[in-house]
Amino acid sequence: MIRVEIKPADLGESGWNAILPSRVATSALERDIECDYLVVGAGFAGLSAARRITQLEPGASIAILEAQQVASGPAGRNSGFMIDLPHALATGRYGGENSQDLRNIRMNRAAIAFAAECAQSFGFLDEAFDPCGKINAAASQVGLEHNTSYARHLEALDEPFEMLDAVAMQGICGSDYYHGGLKTPGTAIIQPALYIRSLADALVEQAGCQLFENSALLELSRKGEHWLAATATGSVTSQRVILAVNGLIETFGFYRHRLMHINLYASMTRELSREEIDQLGGDARWGFTPSDPIGSTVRRIDGSGGTRLVIRNRCTYEPHLSLPADRLQPIADDHARTFYRRFPMLKQVEMEYCWSGRLCLSRNDVWALGELEPGLYSACCQNGLGTTRGTIAGIIAAEMACNSSDRSLVPDYVPETLPQRLFPEPFMTLGARSLIKLKEWRAGKEL
Numbered sequence: 001m002i003r004v005e006i007k008p009a010d011l012g013e014s015g016w017n018a019i020l021p022s023r024v025a026t027s028a029l030e031r032d033i034e035c036d037y038l039v040v041g042a043g044f045a046g047l048s049a050a051r052r053i054t055q056l057e058p059g060a061s062i063a064i065l066e067a068q069q070v071a072s073g074p075a076g077r078n079s080g081f082m083i084d085l086p087h088a089l090a091t092g093r094y095g096g097e098n099s100q101d102l103r104n105i106r107m108n109r110a111a112i113a114f115a116a117e118c119a120q121s122f123g124f125l126d127e128a129f130d131p132c133g134k135i136n137a138a139a140s141q142v143g144l145e146h147n148t149s150y151a152r153h154l155e156a157l158d159e160p161f162e163m164l165d166a167v168a169m170q171g172i173c174g175s176d177y178y179h180g181g182l183k184t185p186g187t188a189i190i191q192p193a194l195y196i197r198s199l200a201d202a203l204v205e206q207a208g209c210q211l212f213e214n215s216a217l218l219e220l221s222r223k224g225e226h227w228l229a230a231t232a233t234g235s236v237t238s239q240r241v242i243l244a245v246n247g248l249i250e251t252f253g254f255y256r257h258r259l260m261h262i263n264l265y266a267s268m269t270r271e272l273s274r275e276e277i278d279q280l281g282g283d284a285r286w287g288f289t290p291s292d293p294i295g296s297t298v299r300r301i302d303g304s305g306g307t308r309l310v311i312r313n314r315c316t317y318e319p320h321l322s323l324p325a326d327r328l329q330p331i332a333d334d335h336a337r338t339f340y341r342r343f344p345m346l347k348q349v350e351m352e353y354c355w356s357g358r359l360c361l362s363r364n365d366v367w368a369l370g371e372l373e374p375g376l377y378s379a380c381c382q383n384g385l386g387t388t389r390g391t392i393a394g395i396i397a398a399e400m401a402c403n404s405s406d407r408s409l410v411p412d413y414v415p416e417t418l419p420q421r422l423f424p425e426p427f428m429t430l431g432a433r434s435l436i437k438l439k440e441w442r443a444g445k446e447l
């Protein structure tokens with residue numbers, strides 16, 4: 001019997017979810033049901049897995065258990081960059097070995113194509129999924145050098161890009177903070193909470209899946225050929241179960257001492273007035289990732305929640321998967337400082353939301369993906385690109401669970417080794433925290 005240890009939720013309300021119209025959650029599981037496939041977790045991995053099963057086995061009965069309301073977890077808390085290019089956070093570099101990078105690019109693009117297909121066939125709003133590319137913004141000489149070396153790497157990969165100077169950057173974002181940018185066309189930018197809500201609702205309304213929100217899986221046990229999954233108020237009996245809970249897979253007792261749990265933090269401004277929009281200038285929507293991976297991600301959004309700016313920076317290593325409640329305020333203050341440095345013309349604009357969210361890395365940048373026990377699959381540990389890699393993990397785990405030989409969506413996927421073991425404590429935590437501090441300090445104006 002597997003007993004799941006429940007961890008506190010992420011801190012703060014995600015602005016992405018808060019600016020959307022309120023949504024009525026599906027009911028919690030309050031009875032005993034049976035199904036062909038059970039998916040645990042309604043993030044990128046879980047919902048992509050459910051979608052893939054509907055494609056491979058139309059008519060199969062699929063239940064999804066989600067501990068919180070859909071889009072309240074990390075899937076609705078991220079910065080929304082579905083990035084096609086290499087982005088290895090654990091190593092702090094954007095590029096690696098060429099052949100491996102080309103394979104990763106093809107896999108990431110397969111995930112983006114899968115998301116695009118979902119958006120198109122289920123009729124998502126344009127705001128939910130926008131294949132508009134992104135800009136790696138440089139705010140210092142060091143940032144420019146990062147971009148130049150990244151550009152050389154992209155040239156070697158035969159990947160298109162465009163270099164932007166400070167004037168072009170100001171034309172886009174309205175601020176003279178940036179010295180240059182590197183624009184690449186393959187990234188899709190999503191409104192993460194809207195994308196996740198839209199996919200979850202479409203799977204229920206258009207594809208016949210059963211979704212139970214506020215229904216944390218608490219116990220999992222074998223019952224003959226089946227798995228019996230128990231929540232506080234009901235149970236699901238299913239032959240095949242996919243665990244799509246990212247780093248929380250450790251709370252199920254799997255991959256212990258192999259996963260690194262990182263928290264990221266973001267803030268969103270209140271809606272800008274017409275006058276403030278004019279003061280800012282620039283384009284209506286844009287997305288900047290930092291030239292130094294530890295730096296600040298900044299977006300301007302312009303949709304149903306009005307015109308707002310969103311900033312993400314700071315990260316912390318949290319081996320116990322929980323955060324002290326007072327962690328958010330100093331980080332919110334940092335966000336405000338880094339924001340006003342970039343946009344002094346908006347100094348009267350307050351941040352309305354600040355939140356944290358977990359992500360999961362492995363030292364060797366591999367997934368925790370595969371069959372754990374007969375009929376029980378993991379689609380976890382997405383590393384730095386959780387939106388794309390979570391989508392891929394879901395697709396692959398679904399294909400494994402369906403025992404399908406159809407690998408046409410992500411033909412480049414090859415099974416990987418296990419996530420490497422972490423260093424013993426306290427060295428692991430001390431080392432990871434010191435490294436983050438050093439990188440944040442070195443990031444200078446990029447932060």
Ligand SMILES: Cc1cc2nc3c(=O)[nH]c(=O)nc-3n(C[C@H](O)[C@H](O)[C@H](O)COP(=O)(O)OP(=O)(O)OC[C@H]3O[C@@H](n4cnc5c(N)ncnc54)[C@H](O)[C@@H]3O)c2cc1C
Nearest residue numbers: 041043044045067073075078079080081217357385386387
């Ligand atoms: C501030 C921030 C910015 C980020 N920016 C980006 C970005 O721009 N691009 C990018 O690619 N990634 C980004 N990420 C990372 C990305 O959000 C995650 O990697 C991604 O959400 C992982 O997807 P997932 O489906 O594997 O897991 P999750 O999104 O974590 O979904 C797992 C779900 O499982 C549920 N769950 C857990 N335990 C149980 C249980 N016992 N029973 C039932 N349900 C359970 C959780 O509630 C959760 O909803 C960012 C993250 C943060 C926090």
